[in-house]
Amino acid sequence: MLRVDRASQRFGSRTIFRDVSFEVAKGEVFAILGGSGCGKSTLLSQLIGLRPPTSGEIAVLDQIVTGPNGAAGRRSMQRRIGVMFQSGALFGSMTLLENIALPLEMFTDLPPEGRDAVARVKLGLVGLSHAAGLMPAEISGGMAKRAGIARAMALDPPLLFLDEPSAGLDPVASAELDKLILDLRHDLGTTFVVVTHELASILAIADRCIVLDRNAYPDGGGTIAVGNPRILRDEATHKMVRAFFRREIPVCPGPACPRPE
């Protein structure tokens, strides 16, 4: 579904991360983890085709989306993925129902009553049936997140990218969201790539994860671990990985820490 091969991002002389490589299989829930400023969101923007990597290759849904010939692949890929942005990124001039019906209107032949029915089901899936007629300005941050997921799912894409889905949600709403992700994966075989900080959520839903650290290399950030988050929590020897999963203060943060596992 997704292959990242030695992707790097530099801003001037500053290396945000380099040589990040991983693959995501169909039906997997894959988490991108790391502390603040390690480049998680930058990596996500590379994966969804908003920012080309400084070097490296990214293939999404069997389309290479980087390099000089990546534009066509990027356009094709962007029609077949769903993205939920951190704030929901709902269109402020439309009701929630209209927000979700928009991709259906643009990319399917569904008649208006069909768009309405499908959009209502998507809203129902995220528990927002009662808010169909509300404007984004009239709902809470958590509701906006859930509506953002509903819009990302509008076309039932095989691959969904979620940026901090649980951030700002109460524990119950967060657990419900985790369950929704697992249900969608089970029922539809949807693959998820989730950028998150929420340890409980990672351990509950992620099959595998990549951990980024801004001091992975002496000259910048990169990968410090890839694997099953529960195994990493219990068995990781890298101090920053242990610190992340066990919520410890690292003893030797920075370039002096051990090399990636």
Added chain:
Amino acid sequence: MVGQVTAAIRSEERDGIAVLIVSGRLDAQAAGQLWRQAFKTARGAQAIALDLSQLEYCDMSGATLLVGLQAAHGGTLPPTGAAPHVDALLQRARIAAKPPAAPPTTRASSGATGTSPFAGIADTIAYLGEVAVAIATLPARRRMLRLPDLLRYADRAGVRAIPLVLLLGFLMGLILAFQSAVPMRRFGADLYVANLVAISLVRELGPLLSAVILAGRTGSAFAAEIGSMKVNQEIDALATMSLDPVTMLVLPRLIAAMLVMPAMVLALDVAGLLGMATVMKAFGYPLITVAHQVQAAASTGDLLGGLFKGMCFGGAVAVIGCRAGLATGIGPSAVGQAATAAVVGGIVATILLDGLFALLFYRLGL
């Protein structure tokens, strides 16, 4: 978007029941293409059943269509032959499609508060009161009025507006002189164009035009700046730090606008008189004659009155711009609405104030 049809629905009669046999891949595209045909078939039958044994794939949009077909017929007959994951999807779609238990909500416009218009008037009066209190208590809280902010606002509102003020003033004087010179020349009174333009500019047009420029350039900017701060909760942050937003945000802008306006009015007056002098020179009048006419027509009192009016207009534009910013609602269009309200409010207030000044000056014999 028209694509290849990947699913099909055909109807078969079995024991008096119309059986809809769904086959292929029923995704959002296919559901869109089959939607109306499927409902037409279902509604035409006495009773229907769904045979999903030939359905290879179904997503949530497809499940919505199937659940909708069942619902259109009361949903009495369960589908047959569905794969377990399709059954699970149908179940999920059924639950999600249920109407909400909560009462339906109504659509409201972004940022609307739903309160009466009198509440707006009361808020405005309260705001004016807060500004007055902030001014009155300023000597005791001088630290809150930051000089760098004041200078920055004065620079943005006044210094950077001077080229525009000079250009508009020059053109206004030129046009006024030219338009009035042609009819006045028929009466041999074209020399008095200098008097006419001087009085118009110094007493009325100078302050008015400067205020319109201030409202368009600066009032809207004040509203947008403060509106963005409100959207980003910066104003809440000020309040939680016990810093009065009116003193911190409104007063420096108000003082800056009131300080720069007399300079802007003066610049506009001078540029306008130069424009008028250019026309008079073209009509053959020496500049010294024009200067004498201007001196005779417009007194120092007229000039000072104009500058004072300009200062008051500047205050009104700044107060209204800041008020629009502080009243910014929620949502992406709110800042734009605040900027529009600032410009419209500033211009309307300027003209109303000008009318009041005309009455006042008349009564005072100025």
